[in-house]
Amino acid sequence: xxxxxxxxxxxxxxxxxxxxxxxxxxxxxxxxxxxxxxxxxxxxxxxxxxxxxxxxxxxxxxxxxxxxxxxxxxxxxxxxxxxxxxxxxxxxxxxxxxxxxxxxxxxxxxxxxxxxxxxxxxxxxxxxxxxxxxxxxxxxxxxxxxxxxxxxxxxxxxxxxxxxxxxxxxxxxxxxxxxxxxxxxxxxxxxxxxxxxxxxxxxxxxxxxxxxxxxxxxxxxxxxxxxxxxxxxxxxxxxxxxxxxxxxx
Amino acid sequence: xxxxxxxxxxxxxxxxxxxxxxxxxxxxxxxxxxxxxxxxxxxxxxxxxxxxxxxxxxxxxxxxxxxxxxxxxxxxxxxxxxxxxxxxxxxxxxxxxxxxxxxxxxxxxxxxxxxxxxxxxxxxxxxxxxxxxxxxxxxxxxxxxxxxxxxxxxxxxxxxxxxxxxxxxxxxxxxxxxxxxxxxxxxxxxxxxxxxxxxxxxxxxxxxxxxxxxxxxxxxxxxxxxxxxxxxxxxxxxxxxxxxxxxxxxxxxxxxxxxxxxxxxxxxxxxxxxxxxxxxxxxxxxxxxxxxxxxxxxxxxxxxx
Numbered sequence: 001x002x003x004x005x006x007x008x009x010x011x012x013x014x015x016x017x018x019x020x021x022x023x024x025x026x027x028x029x030x031x032x033x034x035x036x037x038x039x040x041x042x043x044x045x046x047x048x049x050x051x052x053x054x055x056x057x058x059x060x061x062x063x064x065x066x067x068x069x070x071x072x073x074x075x076x077x078x079x080x081x082x083x084x085x086x087x088x089x090x091x092x093x094x095x096x097x098x099x100x101x102x103x104x105x106x107x108x109x110x111x112x113x114x115x116x117x118x119x120x121x122x123x124x125x126x127x128x129x130x131x132x133x134x135x136x137x138x139x140x141x142x143x144x145x146x147x148x149x150x151x152x153x154x155x156x157x158x159x160x161x162x163x164x165x166x167x168x169x170x171x172x173x174x175x176x177x178x179x180x181x182x183x184x185x186x187x188x189x190x191x192x193x194x195x196x197x198x199x200x201x202x203x204x205x206x207x208x209x210x211x212x213x214x215x216x217x218x219x220x221x222x223x224x225x226x227x228x229x230x231x232x233x234x235x236x237x238x239x240x241x242x243x244x245x246x247x248x249x
Numbered sequence: 250x251x252x253x254x255x256x257x258x259x260x261x262x263x264x265x266x267x268x269x270x271x272x273x274x275x276x277x278x279x280x281x282x283x284x285x286x287x288x289x290x291x292x293x294x295x296x297x298x299x300x301x302x303x304x305x306x307x308x309x310x311x312x313x314x315x316x317x318x319x320x321x322x323x324x325x326x327x328x329x330x331x332x333x334x335x336x337x338x339x340x341x342x343x344x345x346x347x348x349x350x351x352x353x354x355x356x357x358x359x360x361x362x363x364x365x366x367x368x369x370x371x372x373x374x375x376x377x378x379x380x381x382x383x384x385x386x387x388x389x390x391x392x393x394x395x396x397x398x399x400x401x402x403x404x405x406x407x408x409x410x411x412x413x414x415x416x417x418x419x420x421x422x423x424x425x426x427x428x429x430x431x432x433x434x435x436x437x438x439x440x441x442x443x444x445x446x447x448x449x450x451x452x453x454x455x456x457x458x459x460x461x462x463x464x465x466x467x468x469x470x471x472x473x474x475x476x477x478x479x480x481x482x483x484x485x486x487x488x489x490x491x492x493x494x495x496x497x498x499x500x501x502x503x504x505x506x507x508x509x510x511x512x513x514x515x516x517x518x519x520x521x522x523x524x525x526x527x528x529x530x531x532x533x534x535x536x537x538x539x540x541x542x543x544x545x546x547x548x549x550x551x552x553x554x
Contacts, residue, residue: 002355002356004351004352004355004360005352005355005356008344008348008351008352008355009352011348012341012343012344012348015343016343077341080339081335081339081340082339082340082341084307084335084339085335085339085340085353085395086356087305087306087307087326088305088307088326088332088333088335088395088396089326089353089356089357090326090327090356090357090358091356
């Protein structure tokens with residue numbers, strides 16, 4: 001991986017004001033709004049308080065937006081001819097992927113960190129430091145799933161606006177992922193099969209140990225299964241769409 | 250004998266389409282010596298870009314041999330021996346000009362050549378401008394700077410002036426000329442016949458994936474051989490003059506354009522002599538045939554065969 005190239009690409013991402021606003025600004029703002037709405041009295045939620053619960057949810061949302069847009073735009077920039085330009089250098093496709101992984105993780109990490117800092121400053125509490133660390137790491141690294149989602153959308157529709165729509169559509173997935181409001185009943189049953197549910201549930205596991213606010217329990221294997229199945233689905237679509245685009249005029 | 254800059258042998262590339270296999274490149278044999286300036290001339294869909302993609306290692310051929318300075322294309326790219334100005338696209342609009350050059354320079358291991366490449370491509374003054382804010386001509390100069398970074402022995406230009414206005418086109422070629430004085434081999438694809446005529450001593454004519462003609466650009470023009478002779482004749486003798494001109498062997502067409510007669514054919518010397526002596530013509534002009542007419546004649550021959 002080339003560090004100069006990485007630095008230039010990172011600076012470019014950070015210059016994109018709209019992107020930074022959606023990855024950092026929006027989750028922090030929503031945390032402050034939802035956190036003080038639902039957790040003003042310091043109510044507890046599992047191994048932490050409600051503010052902590054809201055904080056982690058918003059971190060998951062922000063990280064997902066980050067990886068979706070970085071991966072989606074990477075696919076688009078390759079299609080628009082930048083890939084041909086890079087093909088005339090010593091950089092190999094693996095080097096490009098590695099660079100974009102670092103960029104996506106850096107942007108996602110920035111989003112998660114911003115929400116966690118806002119949480120720490122405004123009364124989000126967990127029983128042990130382990131809950132802070134484990135939820136942070138899962139929220140951050142688990143967002144790789146949405147890099148595949150961004151890639152799948154970009155390869156299928158091949159347009160910048162499709163990637164924007166995909167990133168905006170995360171609001172809906174986040175809703176079904178139990179991130180904004182606590183679902184119950186039929187909605188919860190449906191939500192269990194949506195892409196952000198497993199990721200959010202896994203991240204929250206150290207905090208709630210599987211108990212949903214809606215009342216029923218999530219088992220760890222089911223959450224892992226959800227995550228893995230969606231990862232396979234997104235990856236398969238991305239690979240299929242990429243193959244379809246190749247060897248054709 | 251030195252290694253050719255480029256050798257293509259029985260090169261084929263077949264794409265799969267809805268209507269079955271489409272041979273974009275259909276058995277091309279080409280050899281280009283080092284230091285040559287060569288035009289790949291052909292209409293859209295002739296297979297120019299596909300061939301150049303294979304030369305640059307961006308696409309693998311379906312079959313055939315491709316050697317760039319005696320190596321596989323990928324090895325030549327890695328060694329910085331070949332680079333290209335690609336057809337439109339290929340730039341990130343939200344990067345600045347200098348960032349673009351530095352990023353590609355870093356990937357080519359040529360960070361020390363950044364300033365030099367920008368100066369030579371004439372974009373040193375645009376360093377801090379966003380790529381998206383640059384004009385088409387300026388973006389093309391940026392692509393040219395990127396191509397100069399590895400200091401390549403073979404420079405490939407894929408329709409380098411497409412979409413430029415006449416002035417920008419002339420400026421671009423002016424820059425190119427100074428760059429190619431130093432023994433660089435240049436291969437450019439174009440569908441502007443004048444560009445091949447003006448800048449490439451050697452032209453390879455492509456049509457539907459095949460080489461239609463390959464040789465010195467001047468010879469290609471002579472392959473058809475027609476010249477155009479025009480002169481002004483005394484008013485009262487025009488009709489008889491036209492008759493006499495039609496009688497000259499090798500004359501293809503004779504017609505009147507205002508006060509002047511126009512004669513096309515292979516026997517321009519005989520026509521000129523006749524016009525200036527017996528016919529008392531004035532203001533005689535003899536024009537070389539355009540590559541365009543050569544091109545149409547040659548591609549039509551292929552169609553007939």
